[in-house]
Amino acid sequence: MTQPRPSVAVLDYGSGNLRSAVRAVERAGAEVVLTSDAAVAAEADGLLVPGVGAFESCMQGLRAVDGVRIIERRLIAGRPVLGICVGMQILFAEGIEHGVRTEGCAEWPGVIERLQAPIVPHMGWNTVAPHDGSRMFAGLADEHFYFVHSYGLRDWVLTRPPALVQAEVTWTEYGGDRFVAAVEDGPLWATQFHPEKSGDAGMHLLQNWLATL
Amino acid sequence: MSLAVRVIPCLDVDQGRVVKGVNFVDLRDAGDPVEMATVYDAEGADELTFLDITASSDSRGTTFDVVGRTADQVFIPLTVGGGVRTVDDVDRLLRAGADKVGINTAAIARPEVIAEIAHRFGNQVLVLSVDARRAPSSGPGAQPSGFEVTTHGGRTSAGIDAVEWARRATELGAGEILLNSMDADGTRDGFDLEMIRAVRDVTQVPLIASGGAGRLEHFAQAVDAGADAVLAASVFHFGDMTIGQVKETLRASGHRVR
Numbered sequence: 001m002t003q004p005r006p007s008v009a010v011l012d013y014g015s016g017n018l019r020s021a022v023r024a025v026e027r028a029g030a031e032v033v034l035t036s037d038a039a040v041a042a043e044a045d046g047l048l049v050p051g052v053g054a055f056e057s058c059m060q061g062l063r064a065v066d067g068v069r070i071i072e073r074r075l076i077a078g079r080p081v082l083g084i085c086v087g088m089q090i091l092f093a094e095g096i097e098h099g100v101r102t103e104g105c106a107e108w109p110g111v112i113e114r115l116q117a118p119i120v121p122h123m124g125w126n127t128v129a130p131h132d133g134s135r136m137f138a139g140l141a142d143e144h145f146y147f148v149h150s151y152g153l154r155d156w157v158l159t160r161p162p163a164l165v166q167a168e169v170t171w172t173e174y175g176g177d178r179f180v181a182a183v184e185d186g187p188l189w190a191t192q193f194h195p196e197k198s199g200d201a202g203m204h205l206l207q208n209w210l211a212t213l
Numbered sequence: 214m215s216l217a218v219r220v221i222p223c224l225d226v227d228q229g230r231v232v233k234g235v236n237f238v239d240l241r242d243a244g245d246p247v248e249m250a251t252v253y254d255a256e257g258a259d260e261l262t263f264l265d266i267t268a269s270s271d272s273r274g275t276t277f278d279v280v281g282r283t284a285d286q287v288f289i290p291l292t293v294g295g296g297v298r299t300v301d302d303v304d305r306l307l308r309a310g311a312d313k314v315g316i317n318t319a320a321i322a323r324p325e326v327i328a329e330i331a332h333r334f335g336n337q338v339l340v341l342s343v344d345a346r347r348a349p350s351s352g353p354g355a356q357p358s359g360f361e362v363t364t365h366g367g368r369t370s371a372g373i374d375a376v377e378w379a380r381r382a383t384e385l386g387a388g389e390i391l392l393n394s395m396d397a398d399g400t401r402d403g404f405d406l407e408m409i410r411a412v413r414d415v416t417q418v419p420l421i422a423s424g425g426a427g428r429l430e431h432f433a434q435a436v437d438a439g440a441d442a443v444l445a446a447s448v449f450h451f452g453d454m455t456i457g458q459v460k461e462t463l464r465a466s467g468h469r470v471r
Contacts, residue, residue, distance in 0.1 A: 127215075
């Protein structure tokens with residue numbers, strides 16, 4: 001008997017390469033709907049939060065569709081959410097771009113700040129260092145993923161009592177700087193890179209996510 | 214961990230068809246950009262660049278269709294250039310499925326458009342395409358760096374210094390420079406390494422070298438000179454070399470590739 005395809009809502013809040021995100025998740029095996037409707041976003045098996053551009057304008061767009069609460073409510077109910085690129089960055093407490101400080105969703109503490117590399121943006125295919133037992137990177141040792149960003153989380157500050165679920169952090173390095181490439185934290189997953197633009201490796205990663213839905 | 218050198222094939226598209234230098238034996242239709250994009254993706258291309266050389270603006274709809282169909286099937290980054298003049302042009306291409314947009318002549322005519330696009334979409338979407346050549350060493354056409362910007366496919370001098378233009382454009386918000394040597398273009402004698410070094414020295418954004426690739430060893434030379442990515446068209450289209458061979462040669466020269 002074939003399993004029904006998981007449903008994924010791609011959150012449309014005016015940011016991100018929505019078409020690519022939708023097509024990639026479809027290709028990975030999901031039924032996809034592009035929506036800014038809170039009820040539809042709540043109902044889907046998985047919620048994908050894309051994001052391209054500036055932290056501040058992404059947060060404005062997100063607030064305009066009540067996206068912060070949509071994400072929050074899903075997580076309280078233990079329902080999977082995947083943030084991509086700026087869609088990952090806005091999950092942190094705040095972002096500083098061009099001296100502008102913007103409050104984020106604060107699912108995790110930490111500040112998104114400019115990368116300290118000689119050549120920015122960090123643009124292209126890089127490898128990452130997944131933690132042991134990562135479900136996100138299962139079967140993806142040594143693969144390259146496509147990054148394009150000028151800001152990132154360079155200082156991970158979250159610590160929790162060992163009895164609680166521990167967020168697992170995957171790092172990458174570029175131009176002598178080190179920053180977060182991905183986070184797995186219970187139902188909340190996020191990648192700084194673009195799995196929807198990372199060819200077969202990205203497709204495999206999206207399938208790993210769909211397998212958790 | 215370190216970033217891989219990107220190898221980028223460039224397709225010239227006119228009214229929805231690839232127009233020059235296509236000589237693949239394994240294609241059903243050598244003129245279909247979507248099919249060629251799929252082949253290059255399978256061969257390991259790290260990005261794809263479409264250059265829309267359609268003369269009339271009536272045919273732009275065809276380009277959007279090509280971009281959309283490519284983005285539906287090929288899950289690697291896609292840059293589209295040609296005829297981009299305004300923030301709205303960029304918006305339409307991004308909505309159609311482009312990840313990055315190349316701008317050239319319009320930015321020379323009105324540099325502020327660079328800042329406008331970067332402000333709206335972030336500088337990572339904007340590739341400044343510079344068609345440059347060696348300037349006269351003396352007289353009215355001379356330039357401080359020795360390189361000048363050209364327009365109209367290298368036929369016309371824009372009367373500005375190419376290295377200074379690249380520097381200024383990144384200050385305005387260009388996230389990447391596509392540096393095309395009009396002297397080297399089509400010669401297959403190798404990239405203009407001196408020009409790559411000159412632009413690398415004054416910019417802090419990724420640099421794509423273009424123009425002059427003819428032999429496998431040329432690509433590593435461009436990277437050694439400071440390029441983060443290498444772009445070529447005819448050597449790939451005519452099957453003189455594959456993307457895989459370029460990557461093997463880069464790897465053998467000590468450069469990281471995907």
